[in-house]
Amino acid sequence: MTRLVRTLRLGLEDLLADDLRTVAFEVDGEPGVEVTVEYDREAAVVDLGLEGPAGWRGWSGGARTTFVVGRDAATPGYVPGELEPGEWRVQLGLYRLPVEPVEVRVTVELTASPGVPPEPPGTPRPEAPRASARRLPALDGLTWFAGDFHAHSNHSDGEQSLGELAALAVGNGLDFLAVTEHNTVSHHPLLAGVGATHGITLLPGQEVTTARGHANAFGDIGWVDFREHPDRWVETVAERGGVLSVNHPLQEEWAWQHPLAALPDALELWHVTWFRDQTATAPWTLLSRWRDDVTLLGGSDYHHPRHGYLPGTPVTWVAAEENSPEGILDGLRAGRAAITRLPTPDAPALVRLGDDLVALAADGTVLGDLDGRRRMLHGDRVVVPAERAGRGPFRLESPAGEVLAITR
Incomplete structure (x- = not known):
């Protein structure tokens, strides 16, 4: 067994100079590697990842301090397979460091192929009513499917297995769920099998994550390198046929701060944190500066x-020909998406039917547009012709100004 120990002293000045560090080691036929990082976790946060000669092998951010990779198994978040000969690099992301440097100790052990406990499969839920059974009005050949475009498992900093995550989504009536792990795609090969077990479409995703902003790349398009400029993320995802969305653009320290030459196709307008204050004007101000x-x-x-x-x-609805990863992506590319606060049949909803707007469970709600115009709606189903709708995106609000539903 080969063992390498490297100790670095890192502080705020090091982070400001470069927020990534590497520890290199050589592999020459060994079947497995175990990496451990030790530091004062109350004083600092150091992310952890691995890159081999043939490319990226995984990332666990600050959620783990140790991982293993072998031919046949790996810690969730890392890709199993042969350890190709040559130089490997432990990747250290300097996320938070104090002014006074702290010791960061990295231990690399090349071992026999490591054992990894199997992931909990999650208990399949009884057949639950799906939100799509509500049959929101759609053009011929399309169905509105209900899902969520941002969720994490233990393949990054979530705490539950893919199966456990899928079971929760099924239990809440979702038709699909995008699994968007930070800077890794180790979960992608597993999603079809887990989804089939639980009866839900699991959409491959990656949350491309930096200290200056996060973006979700949707589709089975391979790994997107978070170390490149975000302009390159936009280009890469488009070239590979995926969809890129800027995440929680106004969320505290995770707000989007990267300049972009071209804006991506999608925007995570309604992040869960906005349930705290949905009457804020900031999201609508942001939209006035985004692509129409x-x-x-x-x-x-x-x-x-x-x-x-x-x-x-909240729930994101996509009007698609079929509830498959490619069907959902096709709906996104066509802009056929809407958002509601809840997946329940009696929750207010606002969707496009052709060029017209249709509001459901809308009696007593207020329809608002991007220019600030607001009108009260009367009736459970209200159709607003395109010529009278105003300028979108549009939102349904409660009389108190609470956001209930959004559509473009």
Whole structure:
């Protein structure tokens, strides 16, 4: 067994100079590697990842301090497979460091192929009513499917397995769920099988994550390198046939701060944190500076049960020909998306039917447009012709100004 120990002293000045560090080691036929990082976790946050000669092998951010990778198994968040000979690099992301440097100790052990405990499969839920059974009005050949475009498992900083996450989404009536792990796609090969077990479409995703902003890349398009400029993310995702969405653009320290030459196709307008203050004007001000044809998404950013909410908080609806990953992506590319506060049949909804707006469970709600005009709606189903709708995106509000539904 080969063992390498490297100790670095890192502080705020190091982070400001470059927020990534690497520790290199050589592999020459060994079947497995175990990496451990030790530091004062009360004083600092150091992210952890791995890159081999053939490319990226995984990322666990600050959620783990150790991982293993072998031919046949790997810690969730990392890709199993042969360890190709040559130089490998432990990737250290300097997320938060104090002024006074702290010791960061990295231990690399090349071992026999490591054992990894199997992931909990999650208990399949009884056949639950799906939100799509509501049959929101759609053009011929399309169905509105209900889902969530932002969720995490133990393949990054979530605490539950893919199966457990899928079971929760099914239990909340969702038709699909995008699993968007930070800077890794280790979960992508597993999603079809887990989804089939639980009866839900699991959409491949990656949350491309930096200290200056996050973006979700949707589709089975391979790994997107978070170390490149975000302009390159936009180009890469488009070249590979995926969809890119800027995440929680106004959320505290995770707000979007990257300049972009071209805005991506989608925007996570309704992040779960906006349930705290949905009467704020900031999201609508942001939209006035975005692309007119942006596809608006919602995301729960689910990580663990202590959140106190389920995947699908809020719900994003996509009008698609079929409930498959490619069908959902096609709907996104066409801009056929809407957001509601809840997946229940009696929740107010606002969707496009051709060029017209249709509001459901809308009696007593207020329809608002991007220019600030507001009108009260009367009746459970209200059709607003395109010529009378105003300028979108549009939103349904309660009389007190609470946002209930959004559509472009």
